[in-house]
Amino acid sequence: MQEQKFHYATVTEAIAKLKEQGYTHEFSLEGDYFKDGEETFKASDFEIADLYRYEGPSDPADEAIVYALVSPAGEKGTLVTGYGVSTDEATIETLKNLHYKYQQGRQD
Structure with missing residues (x-):
């Protein structure tokens, strides 16, 4: 049975729903690392399990993407970033590599 995507x-x-599914870390991106409080994780160890894009109805500053991230070691968390005018180049480059892994996994 295939899981339905919402x-x-x-x-x-x-x-909130991702937390219920075990995505308990609330990541921030600092360079090539995800941070959650005092914990630090190498970004390249993670893959994007899912993502959700939100567009602000009238303000481009309201645009955001929620990433559900998972590592082979079983660490799971979320990362919220802006996109479009709200995203910086370093964030784009780091997430581009993870996004590729996500796309590759979806093609299998």
Whole structure:
């Protein structure tokens, strides 16, 4: 049986539902590392399990992507980033590699 993919109505709802699924780390991206409090994880060790894109109805600054990230060691967490005008080049480059892994996994 294939798992059905949902698109949650808001960023807050997506994060809450992902937490229920075990995505308990709340990552921030610092260079090539994900941080959650004092814990640091190498970004290249993670793959994107899913992502949810949100567009602001009137303000491009409201655009965000929620990433569900998982490592082979079983670490799971979320990362929320802006996109479009809200994203910096370093974030784009780091996530581009993870996004490729996500696309590659979806083609199998």
